[in-house]
Amino acid sequence: MADSRPTTVLVTGAGGRTGSIVYKKLKERSDEYVARGLVTTQDSKEKIGGAEDVFVGDIREAESITPAFQGIDALIILTSAVPKMKPGFDPSKGGRPEFYYEDGAYPEQVDWIGQKNQIDAAKAVGVKQIVLVGSMGGTNPNHPLNSLGNGNILIWKRKAEQYLADSGIPYTIIRAGGLQDKEGGVRELLVAKDDVLLQTDTKSITRSDVAEVCIQALAFEEAKFKAFDLASKPEGTGTPTKDFKALFAQVTSRF
Numbered sequence: 001m002a003d004s005r006p007t008t009v010l011v012t013g014a015g016g017r018t019g020s021i022v023y024k025k026l027k028e029r030s031d032e033y034v035a036r037g038l039v040t041t042q043d044s045k046e047k048i049g050g051a052e053d054v055f056v057g058d059i060r061e062a063e064s065i066t067p068a069f070q071g072i073d074a075l076i077i078l079t080s081a082v083p084k085m086k087p088g089f090d091p092s093k094g095g096r097p098e099f100y101y102e103d104g105a106y107p108e109q110v111d112w113i114g115q116k117n118q119i120d121a122a123k124a125v126g127v128k129q130i131v132l133v134g135s136m137g138g139t140n141p142n143h144p145l146n147s148l149g150n151g152n153i154l155i156w157k158r159k160a161e162q163y164l165a166d167s168g169i170p171y172t173i174i175r176a177g178g179l180q181d182k183e184g185g186v187r188e189l190l191v192a193k194d195d196v197l198l199q200t201d202t203k204s205i206t207r208s209d210v211a212e213v214c215i216q217a218l219a220f221e222e223a224k225f226k227a228f229d230l231a232s233k234p235e236g237t238g239t240p241t242k243d244f245k246a247l248f249a250q251v252t253s254r255f
């Protein structure tokens with residue numbers, strides 16, 4: 001008999017801009033999913049409603065995240081190092097702002113060690129699938145995002161993606177284009193590989209659409225053992241994507 005129990009899904013970075021949308025969408029689909037979130041602080045927890053299913057932990061410290069992983073079936077990783085702007089930047093004077101990472105919160109610690117800790121914790125409890133959100137641009141080691149705060153963020157993200165692909169756990173790696181805070185569900189989504197979309201005019205996507213793709217990836221075999229770039233056509237051009245099975249079926253790359 002098929003297992004009809006709802007799938008328990010942990011979303012990490014649940015206080016973040018995309019993670020909070022995933023958490024909310026999972027809560028709205030309680031017939032299918034039991035939502036859980038992981039955030040860094042009590043403040044982040046309150047920001048998303050403060051429910052008991054939100055755990056507080058730091059992905060850089062493996063023991064601190066263990067309780068959140070107990071009994072989960074799937075994991076959606078939406079954690080990321082976040083660069084901060086150096087104070088004193090005055091846009092009226094032109095030039096570019098400078099960025100930095102706080103000590104201990106460089107991409108190496110968050111996007112590599114932190115993602116690795118999550119993959120290990122998920123493996124230890126036997127999860128059936130991990131969805132990891134990364135970024136387009138990873139094929140170019142000289143991408144400008146890597147020089148931001150000397151963090152090499154895309155290089156460390158890529159290393160974590162490789163670790164996941166090598167883990168043996170069914171995975172879906174979503175390399176998003178530039179993220180926008182606009183309405184979801186109204187654009188035609190585009191999947192591709194090897195950063196080819198970066199050479200086109202369609203290289204952005206809404207956080208809401210990324211969140212939807214993360215959850216849809218849990219429902220289709222076609223999404224498993226796949227890695228793809230994700231962007232969308234501008235609103236009003238193309239046909240809004242509704243058939244996610246067909247979208248995932250278009251993806252042929254494992255990494």
Ligand SMILES: NC(=O)c1ccc[n+]([C@@H]2O[C@H](COP(=O)([O-])OP(=O)(O)OC[C@H]3O[C@@H](n4cnc5c(N)ncnc54)[C@H](OP(=O)(O)O)[C@@H]3O)[C@@H](O)[C@H]2O)c1
Pocket residue numbers: 012013014015016017018019038039040041044057058059060078079080081082110114133134135136175176177178179180207
């Ligand atoms: N910005 C773009 O245009 C763009 C483009 C392509 C891809 N992406 C990628 O897409 C993903 C989602 O982006 P976003 O802008 O929605 O994310 P975001 O709002 O920056 O959220 C990042 C989350 O990571 C969490 N986090 C950071 N350090 C942590 C730690 N040590 N332990 C646990 N959690 C930690 C933060 O938690 P708290 O809030 O609890 O502190 C935060 O919620 C990221 O991987 C990003 O790099 C971004």
